[in-house]
Amino acid sequence: MNKILIVEDDRLLCKELADLLEGSGYAVERIRDFSDACAEMVASDADLILLDISLPGENGEVLLQKYRKTKDTPVIMLTSRTGELDQVLSMSYGADDYVTKPYNPTILLLRISAILKRTSKTVQKQMYKDIEVSLVKGSLVRGNEEQVLTKNEMIIFGVLFDHQGEIVSRDELMTALWDSDEYINDNALSVNISRLRNKLSELGVPDAIETRKKQGYLLRGI
């Protein structure tokens, strides 16, 4: 389980963020005392840090600069500042991403999982049951059989695959698609899912994707 450190001084926002992350299967750690936030950040063994810019004492940009001297854990800056300059500065100090408040929670989760995937040290072969999932090639392989997925199908499968055994709402799937510049509508989503189902059944798993009425879809766990 990946661990995320939240560095945010607004209590309520911090709590809601923690709820969101815990609900998505991350372990959460918070900083409560900001007198020496940098030391606490360095001491933490988190896999990713969410760092607010406006903090009591030293601001997030300064913290990030200091932190980068000792560790290179991925950092996502959270901020309500909306200037280009803040973003350019943060990135130059070594932030991996920059998200402005009020953020869309689904997108924040997508960004987090994208960065964690990028930085996870062991790139193990991803398997769904006995099917090899190649996100790079955009295909599913089982033995000699290969099914090539379209970009949309791959995005949908990727999200379901990351949340195996959990319900993923249509809304979350839509957000993921739109976030990848695929501006499809409701009908197209249904079409894509049924095509994905067909391809999966060609590979011998006809009922991998379950429909939960009014809730969304679920990729059956292994």
Place this chain on the structure above:
Amino acid sequence: MTLRGFIRDRIVGYVIKIMALAMIFVFMTAFKAHVQAIAAVTIVLVLADISFEIWEYCRKKNFYNRVKRSLDDIDKKYLISEMVEHPGFYEGDILVEILSESNKSMAENVAKYRRKSKEFREYIEMWVHEAKLPLATMRLMCHNNSDIENKMAVQLGRIDDYIENVLYYARSENAERDYVIKEVSLKKTFGNVAVKNRETLQMIDAVIETDGLDISVMTDGKWLEFILGQLMANSIKYYSPERQLIISVRAEKTDDRITVYFRDNGIGIDEADIPKVFEKSFTGQNGRKDLKSTGMGLYIVKNLCDRLEHGISIESVKDEYTEVKLVFKKNDFYRM
């Protein structure tokens, strides 16, 4: 300064002088002065007066004409006190002194207002950041209690848009250069706008088409996002209920510029209204139907475009389409 005006101004003096001459003539005749003596005195006096008048006219004309000429030459007329040279005569000195006094006082006044407007702007910026914090918290609360998520999230999105409007209005009205020009991906920027409006777009079942957005333009990313967001908001606000809304965004690259066409098939704009759409508080025919119009959106957009030196123009046929054209000049200077 004209000769006529000069003479008219001094006519009383001339009359007095002529009367004085006449009296001198009367007295000298009474004292039985010689005719030649009378003539000599008269000629001397008249010559002296005329040469004095010519000298007076010349130096004044010289000074005032120079002042007028420099006044015509400069576009900021209030700077005239910096431009006048030393007049070399008493009245001129007074004028120069008055001008520079009044200029100084005006400069102080302007500085006061500039400071006030800067303070106000800084406050707005700070306020916007403060307001976004509870907004972010509420957004997360909605998500964590999924039963109210969607409807609430849309409303929160609207509040966020209104807050952004205030921020960019304050920014666009300010003379300071607070943007950063760098290479910005059109695709990513438009993507952010689309995702932000996804709920609303899906609610009205709109179609989005993009073409050629795989290029970068030189601009401030955040400002461009706001501009595209405003155009998107307008397309959503003024869509035609008779047909499915299609928003198509297309970029075209030529040697010296990149043009972005943002087109929708909404209700369009009345031909008479088109020249005025970028004016402040202009709402036009469409605005009168929809009371939510404030006439600020496109005004702010135009202001931001002017400051970033992007071209913007609008084309529309009523009940058919509206197309906004953004022109980004390719400037190699920025690339250095």
